[in-house]
Amino acid sequence: MTRPLLEVRDLVVRYGTTTAVDRVSLSLEPGETLALDGPSGCGKSSTALAVLLLRRPDSGQVLFEGRELTSLTERELRPLRPRMQPVFQDPYGSLSPRHRIRDAVAEPLKVRGGWNASDGPARVAELLDRVGLAPSCGDRLPHELSGGQCQRAGIARALASEPRLLVLDEPVSALDPSVRAGVLNLLADLRDELGLGCLFICHDRSVVRHFADRVAEMRDGRISSSWRP
Numbered sequence: 001m002t003r004p005l006l007e008v009r010d011l012v013v014r015y016g017t018t019t020a021v022d023r024v025s026l027s028l029e030p031g032e033t034l035a036l037d038g039p040s041g042c043g044k045s046s047t048a049l050a051v052l053l054l055r056r057p058d059s060g061q062v063l064f065e066g067r068e069l070t071s072l073t074e075r076e077l078r079p080l081r082p083r084m085q086p087v088f089q090d091p092y093g094s095l096s097p098r099h100r101i102r103d104a105v106a107e108p109l110k111v112r113g114g115w116n117a118s119d120g121p122a123r124v125a126e127l128l129d130r131v132g133l134a135p136s137c138g139d140r141l142p143h144e145l146s147g148g149q150c151q152r153a154g155i156a157r158a159l160a161s162e163p164r165l166l167v168l169d170e171p172v173s174a175l176d177p178s179v180r181a182g183v184l185n186l187l188a189d190l191r192d193e194l195g196l197g198c199l200f201i202c203h204d205r206s207v208v209r210h211f212a213d214r215v216a217e218m219r220d221g222r223i224s225s226s227w228r229p
Contacts, residue, residue, distance in 0.1 A: 003066050005030045005197040006051065006165055011060035013046045020046040022221035023060070030164070033191060033198040035212035037205065043221040044201045048169050051199060052084055053077060064165065082112055082161035089170035091150035095142045101128070101153045102138030108160040127156040131186060148179035152186065159190070166191075169201040184211050 006028040013021035021043045028034045036044045049055040051062055053069055062069045064084060069077065088094045095104050105124045109115040128138055131152040142150050151171065158166060168187065172180040188211060191198055202208050208215055209229040217225045 007063040009061040031195045035200040038218035042218040085158035085163040
């Protein structure tokens, strides 16, 4: 029996006196997509932030590749963070407006020590090509790209860290309907080719049915039911 890529056990997240996530438990296998579905304010995004340890949970456990994360210091988490990458709802807000796309994609390579002057630019070009962006897009600033192109650049940046888990927080909800299917198909192809696990935050039932292997319904901070599309 394979070990889950991600396990969440009795997760609790509070903001003041409000409990946003109330004893949520879930698991995710390598290569699988688990969707968290539910109305706005039900706790989906708070769960995603806690899984990434971008917001420390008040209680509960997050296990990634069998290792419990909530007890780790930020220094201990640092080498694990590249393997757990987010893709956020706002494609423009997730990239620095001052950095050209090629520099934004190159930054994770430089942080991980995987950059050198001879191979680095070729690796960036490969990542841009993998997400369906022309080489000329690398010379542009985020505001010079369409929303779909910018989200593809954000996905390329996430892939630069060679992750095992993608946490996709409403990754297509800000895009025009005409480009949503293309980005979802790209994410599905990458998931299948690379064996990525995907925690997919979404409130659009048609998108969930298209992309997810399993669905966990959230209501008032809790998982109320689960089903398969």
